[in-house]
Amino acid sequence: MANNFLGYMMIEGTDSSLRGVALITDTRGIPKEFVRTDPLRPEALDRILYGESFSAYAKQSLILENLLDAVSNDPQIWICNDEEILEPLKTVSRIKSVMLEESPHVPLDAHGHIETSAEPNVYLIQAYVNGAPLRAEFPEGTRTDEVEQSAGILTEAGKSMNILEPFNRLQKSLSYLATGRA
Secondary structure (H helix, E strand, C coil): CCCEEEEEEEEEEEECEEEECCCCCCCCEEEEEEEEEECCCCHHHHHHHHHHHHHHHHHHHHHHCCCCCCCCCCCCEEEEHHHHHHHHHHHHHHHHHHHEEEECCCCCCCCCCCCCCCCCCCEEECCCCCCEEEECCCCCCCCCCCCCCCCCCHHHCCCCCCCCCHHHHHHHHHHHHHHHHC
């Protein structure tokens, strides 16, 4: 059963080391759960055998699945910032998923308004009362009612928090885990 939580997923690194983190917050942005993976350090032979597909394979099959298994609180929606994990995030978790970014667009007509984009599976969502809408990319095959439900969740959260701000926390946590310095 989904709680009134938002789930944030971030996977970053280089060819020599990848690490993932997941943060579950309430709709005010207060952390409820944080999970992380140990750094994944592929052998040179792994990089040779997987070639250009190594990053996608490691992010999806090794890191993402481990993070989802470790999370004990199911969010209403998973939010990511990486197109490479958007589809697998929905497939593996079976929870609504979206990739969010800031947009340069002027505010839409009203808080909660959704506007389609010329890009497939991309919408603008006016999640905040003031300010630019969010650019929201959904996995292929997401139904219109799922987009509307997701927009409702984001719009409600946007009343009491900056929806993209937890990504700053995740970025800082990844940096801290890598260096031991805040």
